[in-house]
Amino acid sequence: MPKQPILVTGAARCGKSEWAETLAMTSGLAVTYIATATIDPSDADWQARILRHQQRRPATWQTILAVEDLASTIERAGDKECLLVDSVGTWVANLLDRSDAEWEDLTHTLLAKLSGSVATIILVAEETGWGVVPAYPSGRLFRDRLGMLSRQIGSIAGTVYLVTGGHVLNLSQLGQKLGEGERLLKSLNPVKM
Known part of the structure; x- marks a missing residue:
């Protein structure tokens, strides 16, 4: 039986990866960490970020690099596995x-x-577009593609979390999926003929 994915979204450095890792640890399943980032030895800051993520993960977790072909990696997973995809935004950037x-x-x-x-x-996605419209076409393309993909994943997700200000909000409990509001309004205000 298919399972609905879990989406963890939030701003940079807000703790979304840590929350996703907590969810994976408590799943009771064998965890495979799906890294979407390419390794660039010439970028010391990027290497430090990757190292911080690696050091937080238990040694028992398997790591797979899926820079482009994320769908095939997901397709191969079995029902006794937990996949942690970190991150959707990096995957989008790889395919701009x-x-x-x-x-x-x-x-x-x-x-x-x-x-x-x-x-x-469990998918980790960055929130973008809450501020200024990017000045460059590639920035706008990234923002729009990531925003739409996060929305699409959120529409099929069983649970969506927003991590912000060091707090985790379960949006699935606090709100409703976009589109459900329209159905609710129609049921409350039926069109009279």
Whole structure:
């Protein structure tokens, strides 16, 4: 039976990866950490960030690098596995050079694999676009693609968490999925003929 994914979203350095790691640890399943970042030895800051993430993870976790082909990695997971995908934003950044049609195909395939997976899947996604519109086309493209993909994942997720200000909010308990509001309003105010 397919399981609904879990989405953990939030701003930079807010603790979203730590919360996702906590969820994975408490799953009771074998955890596979799906890293989407490429390793750049010339970028010391990036290397330090990756090292901090590695040091927090238990030694028993397997790590797989999925820079581009995230859907196939998800497809191979079994029902006794927990996949922790960190992060959706980095995966989007890796594929910014793809055309709109290619991007649509990639996201359609990813969402289909997420919807059909029997594994427990926790995805970490960055929140962007809460401020100034990026001045460069690539920044706008990244913001728009990540925002739409997070929305699409959130629509199929069983639980969505927002991590901000050092606190975790379960948005699935506090709010409603976009689109449900329209159905609720229609049921409360039926169109009279």
